[in-house]
Amino acid sequence: MDFLRWLFDAQLHIGDQTLLVREVLGNIFGLASALGGMRRKVWAWPVGIAGNLLLFTVFLGTFFGSINTINMLGQAGRQVMFIIVSVWGWYRWKTSKDNGSSAVIPTWATAKERIFLIVGMLAGTAVLTPIFRALGSYEPVWSDAWIFTGSLLATYGMAKGWVEFWLIWVAVDIVGVPLLWSAGYYATALMYVFYGGFTLVGFFVWWRARNREAAQVALETQFPDPTVDRIHT
Template identity: 50%
Template sequence: MLDWLLEGTIAVGGGTLLVREIVGNGFGIASALLGSRRSVAAWPVGIVGNLILFTVFVGGVLSKPQVHDLWGQAGRQVFFMAVSVYGWQRWRQRRARQEAGDGSALVPGWAGRRGLVELALLGVVGMLVFYPTLRALGSWGPLGDAWILTGSILATYGMARGWIEFWIIWIAVDAVGVPLLVRAEYYPSAALYLLYGAFCVYGFVAWLRARRRALAAGGRTSEVTA
C-alpha cells in the first residue's frame, strides 16, 4: 500500500498521473467539505493532504512525471500546515467554549474594517515577498504562483479567524489556479480547483446561513475578534 501511494501512477491518455496527487487532492476536498460544516476535523485532514501534495509539486526534483516545479504550490503546503496548526487550536478552543451552540466549532462573522485592512496588508506583503522569491527559484508562472500562495495563506488565516470573507478569497485563488495548473499539466489539481470553486460557493452560503441563524437566536458572533 505504501509503495502504491509513493510510486504508483495511473495511465490517462498518453501520460500518467501520480496516485499521490489524486489522494492528496482527495484529502483537500474532504477538508473543504468539513470546513464548510465548521468541523474541527477539517484541519488535521487538510494537514495530511498538504504533506502528500508537497511531494507532488516538487515533481521535477523528485524525477516524477511532472516536469515543472511549482515552488509556490509546494511552499503553500508548508504554510498551510503552519496556519492549520493555529486554526486547529483556535477552533478547538472555541468548540470547547461552545460558542456556536450547535456542536460546530464557531459562529461565522465578517472580518470588519480592521480585519479587511489586516488581510489587505498581509496580501501586499505576501506578493512583494513571494513574487521575486519564486521568480528567483525558477518557479513556473511566478506571478500567478505568488498570488496562489499569498491568497491561500490569507484564506486559511481567515478561516482560522472565522471570517466569512475567506470563501471569497478562495474563489479568487481558484480563478488563477485553474488555468495555471492546466498549462503546467497538473490536471488532477486543476480539477480540484474547479471543485473547490463549487465548494466555496456552497461554503459561503452555508456560513451566511449559520451567521443569520445565530443572530436570529441572539447568539454570539466571532466578528472582529482579537
C-alpha cells in the same frame, strides 16, 4: 515501507495523460477538509494536513521522483504554510469545542480586517514574485505568488471564522486553474474548477450560519431567562 513505495510510484492513466495517485489523493483529502470546514467540523483540519503532506511531495517533482519535473515552489511552499496555520486553526477550533461552544462562530470581518486582507493579498504577491522567480518557480511567477498569498490569508480567515475567507479561495481558484493546467498538473487544475463552485456554496452556507447565530444571540439577549413566557411578554 511497501505501502509508501506504492504511494510514491502509483500512477493513473487516463487517455494519454498520466496522473500521480498522490496528487489525486491529496486533492481528495483537500476536498474533504473543505467540506468539513463548511460544516464547521474540527476534523477538517487534520484531514487537510494529510492532503497537504501528499501535495507537497507532488509539487516538488524533481526532489520526489514525480513524473512531472516542473517544480511549483509556491504550490509546495503553501502546503508547508497550510500545515503550520492548520495546526493553529485545529487547536483554536478544538479549544472552542472543548469549552462547550461551537468550533467556530462565523462573523464578518471588520473594515480594518478587510483592508488587511486586500493589502495583504497585493503586497504578498508583489513581495513573493521576485523571490519565487529567483528560486526558479514556474512562469508566470506572479500567479504562483498570488496563490500562495491567498491560501495563507484564506486559511487564517477560516481559523478566525471570517465569512469572507471563502471569497479569497474563489480568487485563488480563478488564477490557479490556468496556471496548474499549463504546468501539467491536470488533477489539481480540475479540482480547482470544482473548488471554485464549492467555495461559493461555502460562502453562502457560512453567511446563513452567521445570520442564524446573530439571531440566536439577539433572542437570548432579549429573553435571558428561559422561564419567561415569551408569548405574553
